[in-house]
Amino acid sequence: MADIPHTNGNGIHTMAREFGEDRRKCCWYEEEIEQDLRMCYALKSILHTGASNYQDITLLDTRPFGKALIIDGKLQSAEIDEFIYHECLVHPALLHHPNPKSVFIMGGGEGSTAREILKHKSVEFVVMCDIDEEVVDFCKSHLLVNQEAFMDSRLQLIINDAKAELEKREELFDVIIGDLADPLEGGPCYQLYTKSFYESIVKPGLNEGGIFVTQAGPAGVLTHTEVFSCIYNTLKQVFKYVVPYSAHIPSYADTWGWIIASDEPFTANAEELDKRSKQRINGENRYLDGKTFSSASMLSKIVRKSLAKETQVYTEESAKFIYGHGAGHNNHA
Amino acid sequence: MADIPHTNGNGIHTMAREFGEDRRKCCWYEEEIEQDLRMCYALKSILHTGASNYQDITLLDTRPFGKALIIDGKLQSAEIDEFIYHECLVHPALLHHPNPKSVFIMGGGEGSTAREILKHKSVEFVVMCDIDEEVVDFCKSHLLVNQEAFMDSRLQLIINDAKAELEKREELFDVIIGDLADPLEGGPCYQLYTKSFYESIVKPGLNEGGIFVTQAGPAGVLTHTEVFSCIYNTLKQVFKYVVPYSAHIPSYADTWGWIIASDEPFTANAEELDKRSKQRINGENRYLDGKTFSSASMLSKIVRKSLAKETQVYTEESAKFIYGHGAGHNNHA
Amino acid sequence: MADIPHTNGNGIHTMAREFGEDRRKCCWYEEEIEQDLRMCYALKSILHTGASNYQDITLLDTRPFGKALIIDGKLQSAEIDEFIYHECLVHPALLHHPNPKSVFIMGGGEGSTAREILKHKSVEFVVMCDIDEEVVDFCKSHLLVNQEAFMDSRLQLIINDAKAELEKREELFDVIIGDLADPLEGGPCYQLYTKSFYESIVKPGLNEGGIFVTQAGPAGVLTHTEVFSCIYNTLKQVFKYVVPYSAHIPSYADTWGWIIASDEPFTANAEELDKRSKQRINGENRYLDGKTFSSASMLSKIVRKSLAKETQVYTEESAKFIYGHGAGHNNHA
Amino acid sequence: MADIPHTNGNGIHTMAREFGEDRRKCCWYEEEIEQDLRMCYALKSILHTGASNYQDITLLDTRPFGKALIIDGKLQSAEIDEFIYHECLVHPALLHHPNPKSVFIMGGGEGSTAREILKHKSVEFVVMCDIDEEVVDFCKSHLLVNQEAFMDSRLQLIINDAKAELEKREELFDVIIGDLADPLEGGPCYQLYTKSFYESIVKPGLNEGGIFVTQAGPAGVLTHTEVFSCIYNTLKQVFKYVVPYSAHIPSYADTWGWIIASDEPFTANAEELDKRSKQRINGENRYLDGKTFSSASMLSKIVRKSLAKETQVYTEESAKFIYGHGAGHNNHA
Structure with missing residues (x-):
């Protein structure tokens, strides 16, 4: 001493x-x-x-x-930048929808996705379906910023496998949100990114004009072919209109990707998105507004080229076990 | 053993x-x-x-x-992503200019900035002015990708302080490019980012309709107020038209910023930029095209707000020595 | 999520x-x-x-x-290996002394040195003099293993500069223990390792037959010339008998050194030390016994040679400020 | 730039x-x-x-x-401290032997063990048996300090499994040296540390009065029960006289152990070892002399107690595959 x-x-x-x-x-x-x-x-x-x-x-x-x-x-x-991820995941889908009332979240146990959804005055009913009760309880207790969301009477919290839950539900949803780990071969969430899942469970779970959005993994210049381009290509097989977009998230040390998909076209421009934000959202977004989405959905040349050339489609059959991937990969979700 | x-x-x-x-x-x-x-x-x-x-x-x-x-x-x-930085630094300025013939690079001893400039068929004369002869020689010998540029007869390589060189030169330039370390108070490049330098040396060094572009430090959601917003505000005091833009550079672990400035408006849209690229550039850009620039120059809400609110202007007077900053800060340039 | x-x-x-x-x-x-x-x-x-x-x-x-x-x-x-350091610091001096009743600790605010001393049944009075009250309070509250020692009625805790305290005290001590940071030039403890301090304050503070012991910095094959050899040589100028010894401390990632010094010879052999341990110490040492001390005080050839050749003596005059040393060096003590 | x-x-x-x-x-x-x-x-x-x-x-x-x-x-x-390991591995065995002429090295492809052996004037014949030809070639080319040893005509270099080689050899050796990776269960060298290997191959491979020495893994206060105590106990089942010793090796970040074993007692004291060193060794050791060995072979109380209590013996039967150990463990050797 x-x-x-x-x-x-x-x-x-x-x-x-x-x-x-x-x-x-x-x-x-x-x-x-x-x-x-x-x-x-x-x-x-x-x-x-x-x-x-x-x-x-x-x-x-x-x-x-x-x-x-x-x-x-x-x-x-x-804490300092989760708003980028969660605003990008939630608001483009809800703002492009003419009047979103019901939303289903696959995963999302952290509560931040629900928090952003519940800012929309039009929303009447949100199902958050996460398989891991301990994680949900942990976040409920420790993430003060989401405590109000967890108490919101519009939120129904279900502990279940998202696929099983969505399959057994009879009601349809205006927006379905995939807030899941990346679709790594051999990884636990792989089957929630396949063409057959989108075709036979997600799309039938949407109301007419409904919108599906999913986080879509890293989308940087060096990383967008890991899963982003392939999720994009898979969704293109199932939905008529598919829009990929991305944003740099400092704490992830990468640019991240999301994709919205629907059988109705996404026609709202930046001004219209801003108008809807003002009308529908309690409070004000920090990151996402009309121009931000316009920018985020105009991908750089190198990424656009990869997406255009992508031919792989996620199917149950193409899933094979690759050593270490399921556990070792970068699965922010 | x-x-x-x-x-x-x-x-x-x-x-x-x-x-x-x-x-x-x-x-x-x-x-x-x-x-x-x-x-x-x-x-x-x-x-x-x-x-x-x-x-x-x-x-x-x-x-x-x-x-x-x-x-x-x-x-x-x-090696793997320097093209993002250098394409963003060089091509927006040269493509927005109607017919760039002469270019002055402040710094740039690595050679990559010259390499991108020399892809433009219209360019007849490039001055690269770097103060550090050993760095230039080191890069000449070791960076194979730039060796052709270093041998190009249109390139004049000067070992000097960029400010002194630009001041004594009599000819004017169509484009001046700032490829310098960040303007840290107490740092060596501070005086090359001040209002008076822009006003009395850079602007007078440009031909009519000339364009100035500078790297402008980190421009991420968490870092854009370090220097990016202030360089932007300083340039706005001197030039009529100022356009900031940014791109995520994986090896920098951040989104980076650049700013183009001129007394002529930047009117070329994405299609026009693509048309000019095809006509003027030998080979093809990997990262930057018209849409990429449109996206890059549409900043996110949070960054746009900071830039709009910025009041600080870099002046010789505001430079004061801050312990360690000149040496310890993040000066990718 | x-x-x-x-x-x-x-x-x-x-x-x-x-x-x-x-x-x-x-x-x-x-x-x-x-x-x-x-x-x-x-x-x-x-x-x-x-x-x-x-x-x-x-x-x-x-x-x-x-x-x-x-x-x-x-x-x-x-926690797992502090017993090595503290047993080596305390017991050789106290066991070599025929009947240690009073001990002065320079530093030692952590409490572990006092804890080891107070295991000796012969000890009637211990002064622990540390300059940093907050450290002492912090350790008192958080280091449960030393709480009994802090409560021992034989312990007098003084918050003061050890040199000033030792100088003003009138009573003499059987053992004085230096549990201080290393004697780095420019560092805060330098003056507590000088020849004049040993000569005019430490030695006069000892009873006849008294023993001084000090931690003496890293003593590994690669590090023993940093301060160990010089403290040894300095003590040799002041005391008739000086014995350096060392032990590897895993959490310090080095072999550490201590030195005992007296004007009486250290005559107790391994068996005698073991006999005295049994008689005088409550409980049993984990690391140090007679053989361990014999081994620890038989230094390896390369260290013995350096110590024999060392000519530097710490004096007030030789202290000069060396950039960064006082703060940046390895001062386990 | x-x-x-x-x-x-x-x-x-x-x-x-x-x-x-x-x-x-x-x-x-x-x-x-x-x-x-x-x-x-x-x-x-x-x-x-x-x-x-x-x-x-x-x-x-x-x-x-x-x-x-x-x-x-x-x-x-x-480079800076391999002399500690190799002097400790080689010289105690060779100096305790009255007149070592022939030596067998199990492993040792780095060449440093041979280098130390070949300093002994009495040595006429050294077999170095390493299984990995590429490692031997790599060290021959790159470790200049051992090049003379590799060229010494007394050295016979064999690429083979040490066990197979020792078994088929007809000549006996004065000293056998184990310079092998640690005996981890499931690891490749396990069988070269078992009781049956010592009994049926090593001991029969020694001339009368022959000495076996092996590196014996980490021997620090916190690590000596990993393998050191068990190798010691295993050798005690086979040889009459077994002496463990240790030294701190800075670049290993631990104290290391070696064990010499023979059916003749180790009677040379420090003075005798120094005398023999002078007579027999070309040049002078840097680390190991008589006193250093005395100190190194007087283990600290805590290590001595563990060794005395150790009951495990390495046998072929006790080897069972433990996940990751063979590859992931600390096998300096």
Whole structure:
């Protein structure tokens, strides 16, 4: 233990303080973005750790991104920028719909997707169907920003496999939202991204004019062919109108992708989206408005070319087990 | 030293090979994106290290991004995605100009900016003015992709301070390009981003209808107020038309910004830009086309709001020395 | 948020669990052992963080070493192996003394040094003089293993500069113990390692036959010339008998050194030390016994040679300010 | 690319140089000492990488430890301190033997073990038997310090499984040296540490009065029960006299263990060992002399107690496959 005598005005002390600032960055959360790329976030504290039957759950307080929810070693959602992911997932679909009243969320146990949906005054009924009760309970207790959403009487929370639930439900929905892990071969969510699932369960679950939207994995210049282009191509086999879009999410260290799909065309332009936002949404979006969506849905040349050339379609048959993928891949969802 | 007897068909050997794949990722290049955020890139090899009078220079071969040029501990340019940065820096300015013949590059010693400029058939004369001869020589020898550009007879390479050079030159330029480190207070490039520099040296150095473009630092949702918004506001004091735009660059782990400025309006739309590209550019851009620029220049709501509210202007007077900033900050340029 | 359907007996789930084990090692405490050598300890949790007027204080729970006290970014003491450091610091001096009744600790605010001293039945009076009240209070509250020691009526706790305190005290001590940061030039403890301090304050503070012991910094094959050899040589100028010894401390990632010094010879052999241990110490040491001390005080050839050749003596005059050393160096103490 | 104007005497430049020193430490070699403990060594360069049929081989130039040989992601030998490991492995056995003429090395392809043996003037014949030809060739070409040894006419280099080779050889040896990976269950070297191997192959391969020595894994306070205590106990079943000893090896981040065993007692004391060293060894040891061995073979109380209590014996039968151990464990050897 150090016993440090008084410093004597020669500046040592002050400097030590300044370096101290640096030195305190000695606790880190480390994530493998890819096998050969890591991101390290300075840690303030480890708030909670736990495990469900399905997943390990950790809540961290990070210096660069605030509170961060980590599931199975992957950052799912960071306080400082989760609004980008969740506004992009929810509002384009709901705003393009003329009058969305009922919404089904596949996954979404964190509560942020429900929170964004429930800002829409038109919405009367939201089903959130997540398989992992412990994760839902963990988020209910620890993510204060979503507590109001979890208490909203319009929200029905179901613990079940989303596919089974959607199949057995008799009512139809105006919007169905896929807030799931990526469709990795061998991974647990693969079958929720296949052509047959979209065809025989999702599309029949929509009301006329209904819209389906799904998170669609990394969509960066270097990563958009991992799953984004293939989800796009698969949805094109099933829906008449399919619009991919993307946004950079700092805490994911990548550009992320989403895709909206419908049998009705997406005709609302930036001004119309802004008008609808004002009329329908309680409060104001931080990230997404009409122009932002116009920009986000105009992909860069290199991504547009890949999407146009993509021929792979996700089917049950093409699913084969690939070592480590289901567990090791980057499944922010 | 391990002496390992023959394995006997029980799978140990195969597994060792598979783990070997993982274990070989034991050499890493680590960069502090911010003080509390690090990116680690698996290393294949350290190709060259050196130091000029001004800077430390390293050429690495990284697994995720290929060859990477590191200056003073900051990744400047990575083989796999430098085309995004350099196409965004060069082509919007040259394509918006009706007939660019002469171009002045402040900095740019890596050669990639010159390479993109020299693809334009209209260009007759390019001055590249970099202060660091060793960096230029290093890049000339080691970056094969730019060797043709360095040999192009239209390129005049000057070793000098860009401000001094531009001031003493008598000829005017159609396009001036700022490919400099960020304008950090106390940093070496600060004075090349001030209102007075733009007013008394850059603008007078342009032909009528001339266009100025500069890299403008990080432009992500969390980082655009560091310098991007202020460069934008400073340029607005000097030029009639100012257009900021941005793109996510994976190896920078952020969205990056550039700004074009002129006293003539930027009227070319996406189709016109594509038409000009076809007519004027040898070969084909990989990242930037008309739609990409339309998307890149339509900033997200949160960034647009910050830019609209920005009041700071860079002036010589506002420059004051801030401890460590000049050296420690993120100056990809 | 991932919604993961039931896995279907194909082993994915089990594997995910196994990988989960690995993936949970995503929080790390990182320490710079030297400028180009780092040790990273997997973190369970960050128990407390705080700052005194002098130092930053953190209590971590690490996977490899249990609870660890970090001061100014340096691991001071880890639950799992602090007994090595503290038994080596305290028992050789007290056991070699024929009948130690009074002990003065310079520093030692953590409480572990006092704890080891108070195990000696002969000890009637211990002064612990640490300058940093917050550190002492922090350790009192959080280090349960030392709470009994802090409550012991034989312990007098003084908050003061050790030099000033020792100077003004009128009583003499049987043993004086230096539990201080390393004597880095420009560092805060430098003056507590000088020849003049030993000569005019420490030695006069000892009773006849009294023994002085000090921690003496890293003593590994590669590190023993940093300060260990010089403290040894300085003590040789002042005391007739000086015995250096060392032990590997896993959580310090190095072999550590201590030195006992007296004007009486150290005559007790291994058997005698064991006999005295049994008679005088309540409980039993885990690390240090007679043979361990014999081994620890028989240094390896390469270290013995350096110590024999050392000519530097710490004096007030030789202290000069070296950039960064006071703050950045490895000062486990 | 940064263009940096002349700095103007305000000290920025000098400071940048100083920080540059720090910033250049951006390339690191990272090793998992244990699953939850990592050591990171700053890298100067990656000299060579390759792979044999058995192992991945890398030669690095590290800042703290000089050139380092890495096999399958584990540091085997570092320029700056490999002399500790190899002097401890070789000289105690050869010096305790009255007149060692023939020596058999199991493993040892790096060449350093042979180098130390060949310093003994009495030695007439050394067999080095390593299974991995590529590793041997790699070390022959790249480890200049061992080139003389590889050319020594007394050395016979055999590429074979050490067990098979020793079994078929008809001549007996004065000293047999085990320079092998640790005896991990399921690992490739397990069978070279079993009681039956020692009994039926090693002991019969020794001349009368012959000595066997083996590296024996980590021997630190926290790690000596991993394999050290069990190798010790296994050898005690087979040989009359067994002496364990240890030394801290900085680049291994641990204290390491070796064990000598014979049916003749080890009677030479420190003075005798020093006398023999002078007579028999060309040149002078840096680490090991008589006193060093006395100290190294006097283990600390906590280690002595574990060894005394150890009951496990390595047998072929007790070998069972444990997931990942053979590949992932810490096998410096």
